Amino acid sequence: MILVTGGAGFIGGNFVLDWLANPNAEAIINLDKLTYAGNLATLEPLKNNSRHIFVHGDIGDKELVAGLLRGHQPRAIVNFAAESHVDRSIHGPAEFIATNIVGTFNLLESAREYWGGLNESAKKGFRFHHVSTDEVYGSLSAADPAFTEANSYEPNSPYSASKAASDHLIRAWFHTYGFPVVTTNCSNNYGPYHFPEKLIPLVILNAFNGKPLPIYGDGQQIRDWLYVGDHCSAIREVLANGKLGETYNIGGWNEKANIDVVKTICNILDELKPRSDGRSYVEQITFVKDRPGHDRRYAIDASKVERELGWRPAETFETGIRKTVQWYLDNPVWIEGVVSGSYRDWLSKQYN
Numbered sequence: 001m002i003l004v005t006g007g008a009g010f011i012g013g014n015f016v017l018d019w020l021a022n023p024n025a026e027a028i029i030n031l032d033k034l035t036y037a038g039n040l041a042t043l044e045p046l047k048n049n050s051r052h053i054f055v056h057g058d059i060g061d062k063e064l065v066a067g068l069l070r071g072h073q074p075r076a077i078v079n080f081a082a083e084s085h086v087d088r089s090i091h092g093p094a095e096f097i098a099t100n101i102v103g104t105f106n107l108l109e110s111a112r113e114y115w116g117g118l119n120e121s122a123k124k125g126f127r128f129h130h131v132s133t134d135e136v137y138g139s140l141s142a143a144d145p146a147f148t149e150a151n152s153y154e155p156n157s158p159y160s161a162s163k164a165a166s167d168h169l170i171r172a173w174f175h176t177y178g179f180p181v182v183t184t185n186c187s188n189n190y191g192p193y194h195f196p197e198k199l200i201p202l203v204i205l206n207a208f209n210g211k212p213l214p215i216y217g218d219g220q221q222i223r224d225w226l227y228v229g230d231h232c233s234a235i236r237e238v239l240a241n242g243k244l245g246e247t248y249n250i251g252g253w254n255e256k257a258n259i260d261v262v263k264t265i266c267n268i269l270d271e272l273k274p275r276s277d278g279r280s281y282v283e284q285i286t287f288v289k290d291r292p293g294h295d296r297r298y299a300i301d302a303s304k305v306e307r308e309l310g311w312r313p314a315e316t317f318e319t320g321i322r323k324t325v326q327w328y329l330d331n332p333v334w335i336e337g338v339v340s341g342s343y344r345d346w347l348s349k350q351y352n
Contacts, residue, residue: 001027003074005059005107006081008032010194011131011186011228013042015080018232020051027051029072031065033058033081033099037195041337060103062110069114076127076239077111079104082163084133085197089159090292100162104130104169112179129239130170130183134224134249135160137185139295146224146299149185149247156293167247174245182242184235187251187300190320191228192327196338199258200321203265204328205335207281208273213266217290219259222297226252227320230313237311248309251300254317259285261321268325 004019006012007030019025027050032038034056046052053072057064059081081103083089083096108128115126137147138154153168155161173179194201203213234250242248256264266281275281305311315323328335 001029001072001074002076002078003029003031003068003072005031005077005079006038008034008038008040008043008054009080010037011189011231012080013039013193014191014228015078015232015235016043016052017045018229019236020046020049025051027053029053029055029068029074031055031057031059031068031081035083037084037197039193039195039334039338041334042193058103059107060098062106065107065110066113069110073122075122075125076129077107078129078131078235078239079107080131081107082131082166084159086135086157086159087197087291089157089162093158093162096158096162100159101165101169104166108169108173108179112173112177115179126180127239127244128170128179128181129235129242130166130181131235132167132183132185133160133163134185134187134251134298134300135295136164136167137298140297140299142222142297144297144299146251146301147185147249148301149249149304156295171245180244182238182244183247184238184250185247185300186231186234186249187224187226187298189226189228189231191324192331193334194228194324200261200265200324201328203262204269204325205338207266207269207284208328208335211284212286213262213281213284214286214288215259215262216288216294219257219262219287220296221258221294222255222299223258223261224251224298224300225254225256225261225317225320226250226300227313227315227323230315230320233314234305234311237309238305241309243308248305249300249302250305250311251302252313252315252317252320253302255297255299256317264317264321265325268322272325273329
């Protein structure tokens with residue numbers, strides 16, 4: 001059995017669904033606080049699955065976490081739980097400090113106490129996998145080489161600073177206490193079940209609803225795009241075979257400017273769900289004031305995980321983005337649940 005934290009969110013939810021799609025995979029305890037981005041509808045396919053145990057709670061609740069660890073005896077923890085949206089961190093950094101730093105600290109301490117009480121065999125096999133972001137490395141110029149695991153940390157937003165702090169805690173717990181950790185720093189994920197404050201789902205849902213497709217600044221900010229299914233497979237590989245104390249960068253080898261991502265989505269929608277007036281969704285693109293301190297470019301060099309563990313993404317951006325758009329077309333019930341709730345409230349504050 002493994003404990004997954006943040007398993008009702010975007011990446012965590014996809015990981016849980018992907019893990020349990022294997023009938024031979026071990027059971028999951030899924031701990032999630034169900035903040036605005038946590039969605040039980042994502043886990044609907046697992047409602048009758050005895051290998052999925054959902055617990056509504058906070059990683060910062062040491063008593064709850066300790067009880068789950070004692071009661072279920074997981075052999076690993078995969079920590080997805082985090083506040084993750086840069087814009088929200090700019091307007092309200094306190095929640096990011098509370099969850100990403102203090103919450104991670106409390107989870108680590110609960111896990112270390114549990115690990116310390118295991119017998120030697122179980123202790124040797126235990127793993128704590130911390131899922132982080134490439135944003136901890138800061139920003140690149142167009143000519144800079146992609147981020148490797150040797151890059152220094154230069155976070156530029158409250159979000160990335162809080163994730164950098166959590167990464168440092170993970171490293172310190174390994175070196176100070178010998179606590180068995182691995183860390184992965186991923187590039188921008190996209191795919192099914194993504195809360196639509198992030199660029200790709202926001203554009204798809206805004207297009208459906210006749211809303212503007214907002215592009216910050218000149219739209220030339222570059223990101224490396226990683227299909228969430230590929231990220232899940234990388235996490236499984238690192239959890240199983242990663243070297244303790246090591247960091248692995250997980251990327252899609254797909255650097256794209258934001259404006260090009262949006263135009264690609266528009267072109268796919270023009271083909272799969274044409275506008276009633278026959279015009280292109282590109283006409284809904286609207287350039288808006290850039291966010292404060294907007295990083296210009298992120299790029300991941302994922303050579304280490306390929307070299308040491310043999311992992312490489314299966315999807316190109318072209319195949320992954322088409323699958324993503326098609327998923328949103330095929331899942332109106334999930335979309336309606338989001339649109340009728342927190343997404344609608346958030347959108348009304350942003351673009352109306």
